[in-house]
Amino acid sequence: MILGMKVVFDLREKEDEKTLEIIKSAYDEPLGVFNLRGEAINSCIGCWSCWLKTPGRCIMNDRMSEIYKEYINSDTVVLLMDTAHGFINHRAKAFFDRTIPHYHPHIEIVGGECHHVARYESYPDMVFYFDKSILCDAEEQVIEDYLYRVAYHFKANAYRIIIDEETKLVPLSSRRPKNKNIEFGSVESIEKLVVYNGSPRKSRSNTALILKGISRELGEKVEIRDLKEKNSWQEWAEKFKHDEHVMFFMPLYVHAMPSHVMEFIESLSTSEGSISFFIQSGFPESSQSYYVEAYFEHLSIKLGRTYLGTVIKGGVESLQGRPIEAQEKMIEPMINAIENLVNDGKFNLYDIRRLARPIRFGKVIEILFNIAGKKFIDSFWDQQLIANDAYDISFDRPYEI
């Protein structure tokens, strides 16, 4: 490849040379095109080998790992994506989740929010294209805001290609996410809550720990279905039409749901009943989850269900590493939130607001963190790198040419 070249990653399902040609003609230099159509991009499984064992490298061997070099060494990546159910589809989502190896586990606070430290000196501009003709204005805005946010966290400039009568390359900028536009609803009572576990982790999953506590407290009133069991998806998608009360409980992955959760969501159809969401994330601030909260509000409408709300709880990554007693203390308010929902048919808004704190960090905390707190958090990662004999290579840039 030519260094600094502009590359297109076509992640769409259907062949569409016409759009590709239009996009190519918008640039006055040749674009390298990588067609990932029909190629499965494996979902990230949250193993964190790319941070802690083989720094900068994903352990999976698929088409995605083959194009890491092209991604990192280009000056612009143009991503052609499909949408589904009003969001980017699971393939595009998997692409973002699998981009995590290009960043360090180490954290810095920027603008009151945690960011991962850059592994490489610079990152390509991110240019997004999706067909807007199948979206309503609100969905288009939710997707655009989300994509801007992804690029912002990936330390890249963000652009969108819009094809109307003419083709426009529009720079994207920060906008207040359109979350909390729909109020939390309520239902008479919940006899049974079906909870989908959206963590892709096979072991040491924080979600699994929390859901174990919820099962313990609520017994028969909850039915947990683990979305890792793909063989059951068809049956569950069918059941969804009749399951009265459904919750999606998941870790935050690149500001939204893990890609396999999106894939399952794509199979759901409109049906009566309620829907709610619970997002737990690594970073402590709930603002990190606002973009997917905005999407979940729209998804509820799309699925025709009563939206009971989205619970956001940050700072959960350390849960599985804590002693049992500390785990239980941390899990307790999350169990209470779901207990309230099941017993009262609605969330207790006061508790939900408390769980969501902090929304962002203030300036003083930001300064103190970057002086002292950062060292403490960094040592959490460094100790694991040392234990894996990977500390010496932790600052490697494996794909840099």
Ligand SMILES: Cc1cc2nc3c(=O)[nH]c(=O)nc-3n(C[C@H](O)[C@H](O)[C@H](O)COP(=O)(O)O)c2cc1C
């Ligand atoms: C690929 C990937 C992307 C992630 N993206 C985010 C993110 O955008 N914001 C955040 O706060 N945490 C993020 N996390 C951290 C997880 O949300 C957090 O570790 C969570 O507690 C994992 O839950 P689990 O063990 O149940 O899978 C990400 C983790 C992975 C593996």
